[in-house]
Amino acid sequence: MLNPENTVIGFIGIGVMGKSMAGHLLKAGYSVIVYSRTKEKATDLLSQGASWEATPKAIAEKASVIFTMVGYPTDVEEIYFGEQGLIANGTPGSYFIDMTTSAPSLAIRIYEEAKMKGIQAIDAPVSGGDVGAKEAKLSIMVGSEREAFEEVRSVLELLGTNIVYQGKPGAGQHTKMCNQIAIASNMIGVCEAIIYAEKAGLDPENVLKSITTGAAGSWSLSNLAPRMLAGNFEPGFYIKHFIKDMRIAIDEADKMGMEVPGLSLAKALYDHLAEKGEENSGTQALYKYWKN
Structure with a gap:
């Protein structure tokens, strides 16, 4: 069991979600070292007591638990591998927790190479967006050795309220693909419902009062539809990152011989928006597909 008195935590990736997550660890009394490009x-975190290191290598040399929350699988590879990476410079007995949504095969590779150094690697992607990160109510999907999960569970509980051990290394990432597949088609339905309400001459905000609590209810309908109506397309989760996730899921489904027509359609719509310059907008900007 980890505790603040003898655990130094490293956090790499201070983005929309990572900043809030690192803040929760600080508030719990942990010494936190941060790095972002x-x-x-990291200014706010430094003002709260976090310390700064200029490289992942420096964090690997000082922290016994390291969280990574970056954008793309290529970023994950850059941080973990090579002479300057976490694995080469980590201390035996450390725990690496990658919360980036990434390829299951990469999670397995990280686990295997870390294990050779006496380090436990855990894939623990999350769902819940910026709101879940701020409120420490994320859903965390874990793939690792069972013992490693139990050892870090206490710090994961500082970040989320639904923490589920899914199985062996890579299982967390596969579970996140299930999450993204479900969201992708649901976002199409949410947008079409709102556009339909508008074209039918209804008050869409009033419509939401009826449909968010019925069988059509979903997190996206309750949390993102109001943002659409308010014209708020700031990212809780970037379109460019969602496209990356959908690409991974399509590739994994293809390896299993599975067709994913709903996911493929959603990706095509988001690709169209990215081509129109919306890649840095939040996923709720799919609403603009019908408005443009």
Whole structure:
């Protein structure tokens, strides 16, 4: 069991969600060392007591538990591998927890190479967006050795309220693919419902009062539809990252010989928006597909 008195935590990736997550660890009394490519992103955390290191290598040398929350699988590879990476410079007995949504095969590779150094690697992607990160109510999907999960469970509980051990290394990432597949088609339905309400001359905000609590209810309908109506397309989760996730899920489904028509359609719609310059908008900007 980890505790603040003898555990130094590293956190790599201070983005929309990572900043809030690292803040929860600080508030729990842990010593937290942070790194992101742009130091300015960590200003608030530094004012709260976090310390800064200029490289992942430096964090690996000082922290016994390291969270990574970056954008793409290529970023994960850059942080974990090579002479300057976490695995080469980590201390035996450490725990690496990658919360990036990434490829299951990469999670397995990280686990295997870390294990050779006496380090436990855990894939623990999350769902819940910026709101879930701020409120420490994320859903966390874990793939690892069971013993490693039990050892880090206490710090995961500082970040989320639904923490489920899914199985062996890579299982967390596969579970996140299930999550993204479900969201992808649901977002199409949410947008079409709102556009339909508008074209029918209804008050869409009033419509939401009826349908969010019925059989059509979903997190996206309750949390993102109001943002659409308010014209708020700031990212809780970037379109560019969602496209990356859908690409991974389509590739994994293809390996299993599975067709995913709903997911493929959603990706095509989001690809269209990205081509129109919306890649840095939140996923709720899918609403614009019908408005443009």
